[in-house]
Amino acid sequence: xxxxxxxxxxxxxxxxxxxxxxxxxxxxxxxxxxxxxxxxxxxxxxxxxxxxxxxxxxxxxxxxxxxxxxxxxxxxxxxxxxxxxxxxxxxxxxxxxxxxxxxxxxxxxxxxxxxxxxxxxxxxxxxxxxxxxxxxxxxxxxxxxxxxxxxxxxxxxxxxxxxxxxxxxxxxxxxxxxxxxxxxxxxxxxxxxxxxxxxxxxxxxxxxxxxxxxxxxxxxxxxxxxxxxxxxxxxxxxxxxxxxxxxxxxxxxxxxxxxxxxxxxxxxxxxxxxxxxxxxxxxxxxxxxxxxxxxxxxxxxxxxxxxxxxxxxxxxxxxxxxxxxxxxxxxxxxxxxxxxxxxxxxxxxxxxxxxxxxxxxxxxxxxxxxxxxxxxxxxxxxxxxxxxxxxxxxxxxxxxxxxxxxxxxxxxxxxxxxxxxxxxxxxxxxxxxxxxxxxxxxxxxxxxxxxxxxxxxxxxxxxxxxxxxxxxxxxxxxxxxxxx
Amino acid sequence: xxxxxxxxxxxxxxxxxxxxxxxxxxxxxxxxxxxxxxxxxxxxxxxxxxxxxxxxxxxxxxxxxxxxxxxxxxxxxxxxxxxxxxxxxxxxxxxxxxxxxxxxxxxxxxxxxxxxxxxxxxxxxxxxxxxxxxxxxxxxxxxxxxxxxxxxxxxxxxxxxxxxxxxxxxxxxxxxxxxxxxxxxxxxxxxxxxxxxxxxxxxxxxxxxxxx
Numbered sequence: 001x002x003x004x005x006x007x008x009x010x011x012x013x014x015x016x017x018x019x020x021x022x023x024x025x026x027x028x029x030x031x032x033x034x035x036x037x038x039x040x041x042x043x044x045x046x047x048x049x050x051x052x053x054x055x056x057x058x059x060x061x062x063x064x065x066x067x068x069x070x071x072x073x074x075x076x077x078x079x080x081x082x083x084x085x086x087x088x089x090x091x092x093x094x095x096x097x098x099x100x101x102x103x104x105x106x107x108x109x110x111x112x113x114x115x116x117x118x119x120x121x122x123x124x125x126x127x128x129x130x131x132x133x134x135x136x137x138x139x140x141x142x143x144x145x146x147x148x149x150x151x152x153x154x155x156x157x158x159x160x161x162x163x164x165x166x167x168x169x170x171x172x173x174x175x176x177x178x179x180x181x182x183x184x185x186x187x188x189x190x191x192x193x194x195x196x197x198x199x200x201x202x203x204x205x206x207x208x209x210x211x212x213x214x215x216x217x218x219x220x221x222x223x224x225x226x227x228x229x230x231x232x233x234x235x236x237x238x239x240x241x242x243x244x245x246x247x248x249x250x251x252x253x254x255x256x257x258x259x260x261x262x263x264x265x266x267x268x269x270x271x272x273x274x275x276x277x278x279x280x281x282x283x284x285x286x287x288x289x290x291x292x293x294x295x296x297x298x299x300x301x302x303x304x305x306x307x308x309x310x311x312x313x314x315x316x317x318x319x320x321x322x323x324x325x326x327x328x329x330x331x332x333x334x335x336x337x338x339x340x341x342x343x344x345x346x347x348x349x350x351x352x353x354x355x356x357x358x359x360x361x362x363x364x365x366x367x368x369x370x371x372x373x374x375x376x377x378x379x380x381x382x383x384x385x386x387x388x389x390x391x392x393x394x395x396x397x398x399x400x401x402x403x404x405x406x407x408x409x410x411x412x413x414x415x416x417x418x419x420x421x422x423x424x425x426x427x428x429x430x431x432x433x434x435x436x437x438x439x440x441x442x443x444x445x446x447x448x449x450x451x452x453x454x455x456x457x458x459x460x461x462x463x464x465x466x467x468x469x470x471x472x473x474x475x476x477x478x479x480x481x482x483x484x
Numbered sequence: 485x486x487x488x489x490x491x492x493x494x495x496x497x498x499x500x501x502x503x504x505x506x507x508x509x510x511x512x513x514x515x516x517x518x519x520x521x522x523x524x525x526x527x528x529x530x531x532x533x534x535x536x537x538x539x540x541x542x543x544x545x546x547x548x549x550x551x552x553x554x555x556x557x558x559x560x561x562x563x564x565x566x567x568x569x570x571x572x573x574x575x576x577x578x579x580x581x582x583x584x585x586x587x588x589x590x591x592x593x594x595x596x597x598x599x600x601x602x603x604x605x606x607x608x609x610x611x612x613x614x615x616x617x618x619x620x621x622x623x624x625x626x627x628x629x630x631x632x633x634x635x636x637x638x639x640x641x642x643x644x645x646x647x648x649x650x651x652x653x654x655x656x657x658x659x660x661x662x663x664x665x666x667x668x669x670x671x672x673x674x675x676x677x678x679x680x681x682x683x684x685x686x687x688x689x690x691x692x693x694x695x696x
Contacts, residue, residue: 106636106665151637175637210586218584242546243589287544290593290682362664 007392010385013346015304021312024305027254028261029065036062037213037262041220047269061262068261071268077314079232079275081139084167084190085461086200090138092277092316095348099322099341099376100139101131102354103158103173103206105364108144109328111451116327119144119364124161126455127356127366132166133458134373136380139169139204143356144364152179153482159183159203160471163190165460170203171234171353177221180205182478184231189470190463198230204277204351205233209259211244215266223263227270234277234318234351235263240285240292241302249282249302256280257306264315277351279317280306294323294360295336300343307347319349322372323357329368329444333358337368338375345379367447370454374426381422392416426450486517490526493558497530500550502557509558519565527558531600539684545593552600559602574601575694578621579630580608582645582663585638590663593683594630601687614644621649621657628690633663642666643674650675658693662686 016024036054039045039061049055054062078093090098108119111126127143142158149157155174162170163186174180184197191197207222209215215223219235226233237259239245245252260278267276283292283299293299303319310317321344326332344352355372358365386392397412407413426446428435435441441449462468489512496505512522534551537543577598581591588610595605606624608616617629629649633639642661649657661671662680671679678693680686 104636145636151640214586216586240589247546285545285589287546288538288541290545290590 005388007387007389008385009388011346011383013304014308015301016308018312021309024250024253024257024309025312027250028257029068031213031254031258032063032068032262033065034062035213035258036060037209037215037259039215039220039262039266040217041215041224043224044215044220044266044270047266051269063262063265067265067269071261071265072313072315074268074272075264075276075278075315076273077316079277079316081169081204081232082200082202083169084163084202084463086191086196086202090169090351092350093314094350095311096350097319097345097348097352097380098138098350099352099355099372100137100169100171101127101141101143101356101369102323102361103141103143103171104145105143105357105362106145106147107359107362108364108366109358111366111448111455114448116359116363118147120148121146121157121161123364123366124158125165127364127369128162128165129458129460130366130369130451130454132168132460133454134369136373136376137168137355137369139171139351139353140166141171141353142173143366143369150482151175153479155179156182156186156475156478159186160475163187164463164468164471167461171206171351172203173206174222176218177225180222180225182474184225184229186471186474187231189474190467194229201230201232201275203231205231207233207235209235209237209263211237211239211259212255213259213262215259215263220266223267224270227267227274227276230271230274232275232277233267235267236260236277236279236281236318237263238292239280239282241282241298242287243285245282249298249305252282253280253302253305253309256282256302257309260306275316277316277318279310279319279349281320282306291325292360293325294320294354294357295325295340297339300340303344303349304347307349311348316350319344319347319352320354321345321349321352322355322368322375323361324368325360327359327363329358329365329371329447333368334371334443337372341372341375342379342382345376345383366455367444367451370426370447370450371443374424378422378424378427386420392420486512486515489515489517490522493522493526494530497527497551497554497558498533500547500554502550502554505554506557506561509561513561513565519562520567522558523562527555527562528602531555531602534600535684535687548600549596552596555600574603575628575690576604576606576624576626577628577630577690578606578608578617578624578626579632580612580617581610582631582633582638583613583641584611585633585635586610587634588632590634590683591630591632594632594662594680594686597683597687598630598690601691603690614641614648617645618648618652618654618657622652622654626657627694628658628660630660630662630686630690632661633665636665639663639665639670642670642676646675660686660689660693 081090083089108123123144131137131140207219239256241252245255282302284296321340324333324336356369492508658677660678678689
């Protein structure tokens with residue numbers, strides 16, 4: 001054997017060197033120390049003030065470096081997320097990558113009529129079932145924001161529908177501390193108590209600061225509640241370069257990282273060691289249409305940069321990919337999904353969300369979850385690279401076949417073809433006559449067919465009847481309270 | 485000479501050059517031009533061109549904002565010189581984000597575009613209670629209340645603004661809404677007078693409301 005050879009050849013990507021990482025880190029620290037963040041929650045202000053931060057007028061808090069660096073150290077660097085059955089399914093940390101959908105899309109492209117319409121609770125069930133069936137979708141979100149459920153109750157209903165229709169981890173939002181508490185009660189019921197829930201968390205709450213440099217009262221209430229109850233929380237800003245942040249990517253990164261780090265400090269001060277996923281989303285505002293681009297190449301650059309910075313911090317990080325600015329599953333959507341999924345995977349972001357998004361974060365497309373799953377499979381194959389050891393170089397096989405022979409009948413081919421070559425499940429590999437014979441179907445047709453088929457045939461593992469009834473009871477109680 | 489100054493002001497506003505616009509307006513006033521003439525012959529047509537170019541995708545939001553700033557600087561100089569007939573602006577708009585919503589980029593954009601179009605804008609900022617909008621509109625004798633929301637949870641309070649305007653019996657006060665989750669169906673549902681698809685459309689709709 002050859003001793004000094006690394007047998008694995010894998011694609012790698014690096015945007016920043018160490019001095020550039022530190023430059024960004026120091027810029028964020030200076031923003032926190034010199035400009036400060038607005039903290040609209042008294043308990044959070046008290047926590048910061050009690051630990052050495054300086055509170056100015058209007059609750060502008062200036063956070064010293066040592067508090068930030070302590071928080072980076074005290075937050076867990078490796079976070080295990082379980083499924084509903086208490087099996088560890090995601091290890092968030094390092095450069096392990098996991099993919100999922102997202103939350104809160106008000107519109108949906110109907111699978112049957114192909115028209116954009118308001119999202120309903122049936123869409124939440126459908127996307128959960130599709131996500132459950134997709135092997136490369138690791139966690140699920142509500143995807144849609146159902147119009148048929150009143151505000152105040154819709155996040156609770158979403159969570160209930162998700163937990164009923166999939167055992168996979170749930171990434172969820174809440175309107176306020178109030179509905180978050182109800183959702184956590186439901187989760188606790190599923191897990192068999194609060195202690196079991198914090199031991200085997202199968203859910204991640206999403207809350208966010210508001211750029212520039214503001215933590216709203218509601219966002220902090222939810223952040224603090226998760227911290228106290230040891231519920232994994234994803235607290236990450238969504239900044240727009242040129243409007244809620246400086247137009248330059250470096251400037252935007254400084255501000256967004258300062259926002260994320262100040263959230264991390266508050267979270268850790270409330271309960272050191274509590275689980276958090278951090279990072280940022282910093283994309284460009286479209287200066288012609290005043291819209292938020294989900295697929296700008298600038299977004300990919302800031303994504304790679306913060307990923308490298310937060311890997312340097314050794315913290316679990318979130319990511320964004322598999323989303324598009326296109327209003328329909330068209331070529332633009334395909335290109336933007338492919339580019340973003342590959343890029344986010346190369347960044348090694350741990351919790352990559354937004355798969356299946358269209359229309360700049362407004363339109364849910366169930367069949368695009370299926371599409372994202374296909375692309376993720378392709379990306380994962382690419383990132384796993386290839387081995388260059390003796391068995392893979394196969395000089396002995398080449399010797400035995402010799403010039404002019406063929407390799408199809410070799411044992412080596414039989415042994416390796418499955419692991420060495422990726423096979424698409426929906427992308428076309430048929431030749432022209434066969435493709436025509438089978439109906440000349442384009443990918444968009446196949447995606448819709450596949451999504452419809454899953455919706456009819458896939459049966460997620462149900463909850464036990466006791467848990468199911470208890471969830472009904474919680475729902476009946478809260479919905480009757482809200483009706484009053 | 486006079487035509488030159490008018491052209492200078494026009495160019496300065498179109499190009500978003502604030503200081504040049506101010507000094508040209510000052511020169512124009514010094515040379516005896518009437519404030520109304522400066523407004524009508526240069527500023528309004530300059531902003532019309534800016535709006536048109538933006539609509540056609542030739543220029544971008546930051547450029548429109550700087551043109552609006554140049555327009556504002558010019559207006560500040562002209563205001564003391566308007567005769568009483570022009571003491572009122574083309575209209576007065578009270579603007580803010582809906583209760584619970586602190587996302588204000590869209591609202592800021594609309595406010596600047598409205599100012600650029602010559603409206604007097606009273607910006608109440610973010611997270612404004614329905615009462616806050618209505619009280620201010622009464623106090624300022626405003627023509628329009630403009631409410632912006634980004635979140636589907638906060639857009640609900642837009643309906644409260646509309647109800648309150650009706651409750652207080654203020655038929656001359658129009659309510660316009662805007663923001664990403666808002667659409668025509670929602671506008672109709674809550675009984676608002678109009679909704680803007682984007683900032684430019686918002687300004688257009690406000691103009692339409694006031695010309696009725």
